[in-house]
Amino acid sequence: MSSGYYEFFCPVKVLAGHHALEQVPFELATLGVKRPLLVTDAGVRRAGLVDVVVAALEAGGLKAVPIFDAIPPDSSNTVVAKAAELSRDHRCDSLVALGGGSVIDTAKAVNVLTSLGGDDIHAYAGSGKIARKLTPLFVLPTTSGTGSEVTNISVVKDELTGLKQSYQSPFLMPDAAVLDPRLTLGLPPFFTAATGMDAMTHAIESYVCMQKNPLSDAFAVKAIEKIARNLVLVLESPKDAEGRLELAQAATFAGIAFSNSMVGLVHALGHTTGAVAHLPHGVCMSVFLPYVLEFNLDVRRDAIGELLLPLAGAEVFARTPVPERAAASIAKIRKLRDELYRLAELPRTLAETGKVKRGDLPRIAELCVDDAALAMNPKDVSRAEALAVLERAFG
Amino acid sequence: MGATDPTVPFATDATPRRPVPYGAERLYVKTLLKLVAGLLEAVSETDEVVAAEVAGLPDGLLAEMSVFGAPDVGLRVQVRGRRLVAQDFEGASDEQAPRIEIVFKHITNAFLVFSFQEGTAVAFAHGRMVVEGDLAHAMRLVRCLDRCETIVLPKLIAERAVKTLRGLPLAEQLPLAARTLGSLARVLVKGIR
Numbered sequence: 086m087s088s089g090y091y092e093f094f095c096p097v098k099v100l101a102g103h104h105a106l107e108q109v110p111f112e113l114a115t116l117g118v119k120r121p122l123l124v125t126d127a128g129v130r131r132a133g134l135v136d137v138v139v140a141a142l143e144a145g146g147l148k149a150v151p152i153f154d155a156i157p158p159d160s161s162n163t164v165v166a167k168a169a170e171l172s173r174d175h176r177c178d179s180l181v182a183l184g185g186g187s188v189i190d191t192a193k194a195v196n197v198l199t200s201l202g203g204d205d206i207h208a209y210a211g212s213g214k215i216a217r218k219l220t221p222l223f224v225l226p227t228t229s230g231t232g233s234e235v236t237n238i239s240v241v242k243d244e245l246t247g248l249k250q251s252y253q254s255p256f257l258m259p260d261a262a263v264l265d266p267r268l269t270l271g272l273p274p275f276f277t278a279a280t281g282m283d284a285m286t287h288a289i290e291s292y293v294c295m296q297k298n299p300l301s302d303a304f305a306v307k308a309i310e311k312i313a314r315n316l317v318l319v320l321e322s323p324k325d326a327e328g329r330l331e332l333a334q335a336a337t338f339a340g341i342a343f344s345n346s347m348v349g350l351v352h353a354l355g356h357t358t359g360a361v362a363h364l365p366h367g368v369c370m371s372v373f374l375p376y377v378l379e380f381n382l383d384v385r386r387d388a389i390g391e392l393l394l395p396l397a398g399a400e401v402f403a404r405t406p407v408p409e410r411a412a413a414s415i416a417k418i419r420k421l422r423d424e425l426y427r428l429a430e431l432p433r434t435l436a437e438t439g440k441v442k443r444g445d446l447p448r449i450a451e452l453c454v455d456d457a458a459l460a461m462n463p464k465d466v467s468r469a470e471a472l473a474v475l476e477r478a479f480g
Numbered sequence: 481m482g483a484t485d486p487t488v489p490f491a492t493d494a495t496p497r498r499p500v501p502y503g504a505e506r507l508y509v510k511t512l513l514k515l516v517a518g519l520l521e522a523v524s525e526t527d528e529v530v531a532a533e534v535a536g537l538p539d540g541l542l543a544e545m546s547v548f549g550a551p552d553v554g555l556r557v558q559v560r561g562r563r564l565v566a567q568d569f570e571g572a573s574d575e576q577a578p579r580i581e582i583v584f585k586h587i588t589n590a591f592l593v594f595s596f597q598e599g600t601a602v603a604f605a606h607g608r609m610v611v612e613g614d615l616a617h618a619m620r621l622v623r624c625l626d627r628c629e630t631i632v633l634p635k636l637i638a639e640r641a642v643k644t645l646r647g648l649p650l651a652e653q654l655p656l657a658a659r660t661l662g663s664l665a666r667v668l669v670k671g672i673r
């Protein structure tokens with residue numbers, strides 16, 4: 086399915102490694118901007134990361150950086166409008182986003198308003214409304230999961246309808262992704278595990294689904310290898326800066342992979358389960374991943390088998406006969422989930438989450454078949470099949 | 481430097497030739513899209529599965545398929561309750577109605593899909609077309625189209641068109657196909673408005 090034709094796009098400059106933060110002032114200047122608005126949330130501020138970033142920026146000549154830190158976990162168009170207002174008040178010419186998925190998505194939306202004008206991001210919903218280059222946006226992720234630092238999508242809640250609205254445009258791509266181990270050192274075990282499995286799922290779905298191509302495959306394989314080697318290590322020694330940096334890179338690689346090849350059934354189930362049961366996205370990913378691979382197995386046995394190399398390493402891969410590799414890949418993922426349950430209490434089944442009732446499953450299945458993520462799943466999914474996967478994942 | 485360097489001779493017999501001229505592709509796709517529009521209307525009358533899917537779409541929704549660079553080629557159907565009603569693509573459409581659009585990036589892309597050389601999902605994976613509008617509605621429309629192809633196409637061709645063929649037993653498919661084609665004839669005779 087990878088043959089024929091493909092497209093690949095990633096215009097984001099990656100600044101990865103020790104002292105990556107200190108490179109930011111110079112890189113901003115290269116793009117001709119002097120006055121960024123720092124967008125973040127209260128949790129990141131409490132963790133002391135704002136001070137670390139501001140100190141690095143000030144030492145690089147950017148004085149009195151205005152800060153907007155009122156972004157809730159579930160950001161909305163009113164939050165976007167407030168941040169845009171602050172940016173205009175301070176005549177900012179660029180944005181620095183410091184945080185997880187919600188902060189990054191909010192910053193992308195703020196950039197639309199400050200670059201193109203207006204007070205309501207909703208006016209830019211639909212295709213083609215974001216029609217030209219925006220001001221520079223640098224993203225400093227504080228979780229290693231969403232990959233939003235290298236995607237062209239922003240999801241923001243509409244306060245009026247309560248529904249999540251997604252915005253998509255090549256112009257939403259950030260200008261730089263800054264991966265500095267200091268930014269994720271303090272991430273608590275549960276979030277480290279959940280976001281790590283989100284990144285793992287991005288990479289695996291990218292590799293298994295229909296839009297895979299040689300470039301997305303390369304990024305996906307490297308991402309899987311880094312997560313398989315480092316996620317458990319980091320949970321065992323959370324201050325391991327090298328391991329943290331590996332996970333941060335893996336999340337960005339996985340983001341580059343899936344933004345060029347899309348995701349599949351794990352995400353379709355995750356989006357709908359998350360909406361119905363208010364579960365964190367990464368938890369849903371980890372719960373559904375092995376069950377979905379089993380569902381897709383008969384049409385993607387080769388691809389899933391190839392994943393044994395990055396998942397388990399060369400020795401195990403060489404030792405495992407070809408026909409057994411796909412099953413071994415899935416077994417390896419199950420083993421990883423057991424470790425994550427032991428170290429971070431990351432649920433392995435819907436029952437273990439304690440938030441989903443068996444009676445919810447038919448409604449989740451019904452919503453799931455309308456999710457756009459299914460378009461690139463290698464197998465078509467009927468309502469009955471979605472329900473069967475949900476039943477198995479319930480535990 | 482390739483073509484600008486006069487010292488590099490070109491083998492004239494190696495010049496790529498098109499298997500089907502663009503003009504022929506355009507005529508074929510234009511004709512077939514008219515047929516598909518009629519077929520979608522017909523199948524929503526004869527098949528309960530499609531009618532149930534359509535019932536889940538907002539009333540009045542316009543679904544369009546078009547081709548970049550070929551403004552006269554396309555199809556438009558409108559949701560009316562549990563039915564899809566084919567409309568004249570070149571006629572005026574309700575600008576206020578909610579709309580979902582599938583745009584092929586080139587006439588050749590549309591030709592490959594509608595001559596069943598490239599499946600719809602594969603074409604999408606290859607970036608041959610873009611979808612504009614509510615993606616949940618698009619998923620539903622694709623299910624209608626898949627079901628439509630499963631009913632009227634022979635199994636061998638349908639297999640190439642859809643991702644996972646959910647074949648009907650022949651004893652079920654043949655009468656349903658006959659009823660649908662009868663209905664299609666009616667739609668075409670009455671004319672697509």
Ligand SMILES: [Fe+2]
Pocket residue numbers: 231283286287352366370
């Ligand atoms: Fe995800």
